[in-house]
Amino acid sequence: MKRGGGGKLKAALKRLLLRVLLVLVAFWGGGILLFSFLPVPFSAVMVERQLSAWLTGDFSYVAHSDWVSMDEISPWMALAVVAAEDQRFPDHWGLDVEAIEKALSHNEKHENRIRGASTLSQQTVKNLFLWDGKSWLRKGLEAGLTVTTEAVWTKRRILTVYLNIAEFGDGIFGVEEASQRYFHKPASRLTMSEAALLAAVLPNPIRYKAAAPSGYVRNRQAWIMRQMQQLGGEGFLQSNNLH
Secondary structure, eight states: OOOHHHHHHHHHHHHHHHHHHHHHHHHHHHHHHHHTTSSSOOOOHHHHHHHHHHTTOTTTOBBOOOOOOOOOOHHHHHHHHHHOOTTTTTSSSSSOOOHHHHHHHHHHHHHSSSSOOOOOHHHHHHHSSSSSOOOHHHHHHHHHHHHHHHHHHHHHHHHHHHHOOOOTTTTESSHHHHHHHHSOOGGGOHHHHHHHHHHHHHTOOTTTTTTOOOHHHHOOOHHHHHHHHHHHTHHHHHHHHOO
């Protein structure tokens, strides 16, 4: 009798897990299709941040974002995030194998200075559909969703969504909100220097402050500006249909 009961329980759990998996696949697949042309109202990371604040009793925290099209974003901003985060963005298919191999080699030699290899496509998928933190489960889901998103969306669309949901500070999501908060003007009017400053805080926008940039942030800003020039400026965006 006990074995029979255990077998039924196991079968019920399998059915439950299958249903949950089907729901998630439908949710993610529907999101990829819908957001290939619709504005993104909020991201998974925004929801995670908001819920975390409420659960810790911080009811003053509000996740802000304001969707804008690529035509309403300064080309300097689009170029800055590519220069800072993923210079091979126009060429790879979502996963940069060469960057992953280099990161693995570096991390084996320097265990205290871990280097990542996430592309803009991976970061977009993670911010939009998944959660923060490091786990093999999340990375596996991220890889699968990234390849699927790359097959459906254009590079320009991926960059547009990324710029609208990226975190630029405490409760500040998207380049329009960041531009208004830090520079008191729309994202369409960001200068090269301002765009590079916003891109400079992206590795950790909670630790690094665009409003009070540290020496590290200023150095990174200057490096990003040099990379923007080396890529070819606005011509790089036009030749790759990114803006």
